[in-house]
Amino acid sequence: MSRADHMDVAAYALGVLDEHDTERFEEHLATCWACAAELETMVPVVGMLSDIDGETMTALEQTQTNPALLDRTLVSVRAHRRRTRFRQMLATAAAVVVFGGLTGVGFSTITEDSRPGVQAQPSIGAPSGPPVTSRPADPGDPPIGGPGSQPEGEKINETDATTGVEATFFVASKDFGTGVNFILGKLPGPRVCRLVVVRKNNTTEIISTWSVPGGGYGTNQSPGLLTLGAATSTPTSEIKHFQVQSVDANGVASPLVTVKPD
Template identity: 75%
Template sequence: MSRADHMDVAAYALGVLDEQDTERFEEHLATCWACAAELETMVPVVGLLSGIDGETMSALEQTQTDPALLDRTLVAVRADRRRTRFRQLLATAAAVVALGGLTGIGFASVVERDDAPPDVIAGPTTGAPPTPPDGTRSAGPNEPGVGGNEEEGDRHDVVDPSTGVKSTFFVVSKEFGTRVNFSLSRLPGPRICRLVVVRKNATTEVISTWSVPGGGYGTNTNPQLLTLSAATSTPVDDIKQFQVQSVDANGVASPLVTVPV
């Protein structure tokens, strides 16, 4: 077997031998432990060498007798591989940029949809507004239920002609009795006040007490309304009226505003 036959190991590993040379080398490989060992060591790098064609392999064989040619060949192979890797890197980078652009657009769209307020995603349904149930209405800006919430119950607006105190009451019938939500304005201070339930049988019950600061509520000094809630076990049908009273230091009460039910 000639030296050239031994040099067929790399060509055989890369599969660049023709059919006749392949058969010849395999016959040689069966009896040459040196070529078999060399072939085994080349298995891990076959993938790296797969880019070398038959012409380059022939040139490599010739370099065994010409060291200068070997150096030139290695330089050429390395340069070719660098160019190939560079082209692959450019192609990969271009693909990443293109994908990143599309992904960025998609991500921006998702963010815009996620951050958009609900009325941007789905516009309000046109049509007649819902009719509030009996005894309810949307409160004004200075009344209970401010902010568009509807106050529950029957509404009663009263301004006392003597004291000038203005009141708005919402009376609600409950299983436990009666609940009342109310607001007061034009209520000067300082003073102590209380809310009294006057029943139809002439009995009374104090269901809430509070203090009024010097600036009062719903006044020029303090335009904020006083908004309170209270409850009684007395059913609505048994109530004649509610009365807001002012209590002096001696415990004597005087009416500020009376709200018939």
Template identity: 70%
Template structure:
């Protein structure tokens, strides 16, 4: 094949060869690797040229004799394509607005595709808002069970005039005997204490022991009182008194506060 035959690659790629020249070039292409490689590189260029209209091609032909005209032509073509793309974007946006007005979705659907949005919960009509509490105020509890349910049983309060220790006891009759819930205040430390049941028949029983730290309970150093629970097999009717005692290192006990039942 002659040198002009090799020059037919571009013409073949653009589809401007007649039927006879096309068949002749395809026969040559089957045996010429150079033309085949060149044709492969021209495929993207052909795709770009397919978007150029006849008027643009005519203008490009005229630039062969005027390099300055080539630059101006390329600038004009790029500007025209940018304007065309901008007009297409405006038309698409207008279509979305119209569609949104007709269907009730509009740009909200477009925005929702960009990511999750914050959901603000509205208050229900049934829930009262900022309503003052009803009912008469109750006096603050000072004994065991503060912050919980009311203690069961009979309440007994006592303050020792010598030591100043205060106690509140709730005594409830149970099948096993007597349940005791009690609190202590103005109890200094450090010391070891115990709760003793004194029956009417003069017998005694230690039903609880505990230690008091340096700051004590219900004192200036620690305002919170001590709350404890205990139980005894003695029936409430058989009990004369409960006595809180302090026990020294030698085991000698001294009374701190006494709750008398009879």
């Protein structure tokens, strides 16, 4: 069997022969057991060679008489196959990226939980229900601790004879120092106020500041009382007194009411 006949076997297997050459080869195939055997061995790899077109086969036939052309053809075929594989890998990677971006977590959920016998477990999160909102304390709110209750600590009532401001303090000794809750009334506004701790050694500490609106607190215009809380690191035993002060625009403070723990 000549080399040309062998090339005809490959070309016939790939279906690239024209009608005339196909008929001629089939006539030859009927009487040539060698070509028939060669054709049989090529059947399993026809799918692998199906991407080689007629031009490539023609080039391969020409290389039988030109070794240099054979080398160039082989290089070109190898490069073409590398480019084809590279494009296939890029296409596959792009598809994965696009699909993953569209499906997000759902993709991983499908791949992980679609196995037989695997059941998705309910997630544990925040309890359902209406959203929780908060609001600042209002002077009209119930007394500290709710109706019928009062904060812990020593209760002290005081009304300043000059300003008329009324104060109720609850002073509690704590491991961290002293906690204090206080209620103010007959406090006119507008003004800025602060609560000052005066120690027995005559040093002072500002532990709370707030603004009073125009209507004030516990007044005829605004009857609601002001309820606040504060804390200091100073032990109760070292406190001389608490003083509510009014501070003007220049930062000058004047006393409104003074409360002395027992």
